[in-house]
């Protein structure tokens with residue numbers, strides 16, 4: 001869940017939707033990585049026309065993917081400086 005300043009619309013707070021952990025934000029930059037999901041459900045779902053979004057901290061993300069039958073695919077990223 002993300003909160004924005006009502007005056008300037010800047011990101012001020014991120015909270016993990018699963019465990020409630022607050023992710024520190026400094027000048028709109030999150031100081032920890034999160035998984036942010038936005039899903040606009042369409043015609044072939046039971047939630048047609050609904051937009052949903054949430055954030056998960058890394059710990060909750062790992063807990064969820066550990067239950068996957070098929071593990072997530074991993075690639076090594078080359079860091080560009």
Ligand SMILES: [Zn+2]
Nearest residue numbers: 016019057060
């Ligand atoms: Zn969490």
